[in-house]
Amino acid sequence: MLTGGAFGRKHSGALKVRDFDLTTKAIGDDGTFDGYGSVWGVVDSYGEIVAPGAFTDSLKELEAKGRPVPVLWQHRAGEPIGAWSNLREDEKGLAGKAELLIADVAQAREAHALVKRKIVTGLSIGYWVRESSYDEKTGIRTLTKLDLVEISLVTFPANDDARVEAVKFKLAHGELPTEREMEKALRELGFSKTRAAGVVAHGLTELRRRESDREPQEQPGLKALTDTLAGFSLKSA
Numbered sequence: 001m002l003t004g005g006a007f008g009r010k011h012s013g014a015l016k017v018r019d020f021d022l023t024t025k026a027i028g029d030d031g032t033f034d035g036y037g038s039v040w041g042v043v044d045s046y047g048e049i050v051a052p053g054a055f056t057d058s059l060k061e062l063e064a065k066g067r068p069v070p071v072l073w074q075h076r077a078g079e080p081i082g083a084w085s086n087l088r089e090d091e092k093g094l095a096g097k098a099e100l101l102i103a104d105v106a107q108a109r110e111a112h113a114l115v116k117r118k119i120v121t122g123l124s125i126g127y128w129v130r131e132s133s134y135d136e137k138t139g140i141r142t143l144t145k146l147d148l149v150e151i152s153l154v155t156f157p158a159n160d161d162a163r164v165e166a167v168k169f170k171l172a173h174g175e176l177p178t179e180r181e182m183e184k185a186l187r188e189l190g191f192s193k194t195r196a197a198g199v200v201a202h203g204l205t206e207l208r209r210r211e212s213d214r215e216p217q218e219q220p221g222l223k224a225l226t227d228t229l230a231g232f233s234l235k236s237a
Contacts, residue, residue, distance in 0.1 A: 017075060018044050019124040019154060022115070031082065031100035031112050037125045037151040039093035046180075048132075048141045055094055057130075058148045059087055071098050072152040073107050075126060081108035084151055094125070098151070111153050122154040 018038055027033040040052050062069060071082035082105075087096035100108040114120040131145035179200045186196035 015126055015128060015149065016046065017124050017126050017152075018042075018048075018050070019122055019156075022121050022123050022153070027112065027115050031102040031108065032097060033115070034095070034097050035123055036092060037084070037087075037094045037096060037123055037148075043140060046141070047139055048143055050093075050146070051142050051144045052091075053089065054143050054146045055087075055089055055148055058146060059089070062087075062148070069096075069148060070150050071100065072126075072150045073111055074154055075124065075150070075152045077150075079107055081105050081111050081153070087148075094148075096151075115153065120153055120155050122156055124152045124154045126150045126152065 020036060020039060020042075022035060038050055038055070041049055043049055068083040068085065069087060070080040071084060073079040073081050082098055082100040084096045084098050087094065089095070100112050102109045102112050111120065126149040128147040128149065129143055129145075130147055132141050132143045134141045183196045183200045186199055191199070
């Protein structure tokens with residue numbers, strides 16, 4: 001689990017992503033552009049909506065620490081290509097100004113060219129869920145408080161592969177994903193709907209029952225599942 005500052009809390013669930021069309025003003029020759037990393041009231045593939053004000057506390061904590069939110073390339077933690085500034089919540093969503101470090105980072109120069117040519121067309125945020133509420137009637141979860149981790153440039157606004165990486169991240173930190181997260185990840189790795197549902201119903205659920213009281217390092221079934229998924233890489237990589 002991440003430690004320190006705003007991200008030192010114990011979070012439930014995997015690191016998640018939300019994807020949006022890259023709606024920006026023309027990107028400048030200097031690599032800067034304005035954009036929205038998140039918008040309010042959009043139901044995503046998790047069946048979740050971000051509520052206005054969800055980032056308020058996280059933005060204050062980041063500002064207090066003087067920690068810029070990185071621009072990542074395709075959610076790859078090892079490929080920062082710039083930083084966000086003036087992040088704020090307005091009537092539409094989470095707005096800010098991004099600067100791609102085109103003078104110093106080769107990948108940033110490539111990203112800049114691809115955005116200008118409208119080949120890269122998406123923004124996507126990585127975040128932890130801190131607080132949420134669930135409506136049993138609609139099946140929609142409303143995210144009311146989030147910890148912002150990063151905002152990425154992504155090739156496609158709907159980046160399902162990033163959810164595979166989120167599940168792998170969770171497993172690596174000694175947690176089991178939810179049944180829904182695991183089934184999505186298996187489908188995205190090429191399993192049929194029937195096989196994915198079967199693995200979840202007869203494997204993951206049983207692992208949860210047997211290992212709920214064990215420490216992560218004492219969970220052989222969890223280790224086997226982690227090792228299996230570790231053999232897969234993002235299809236977009």
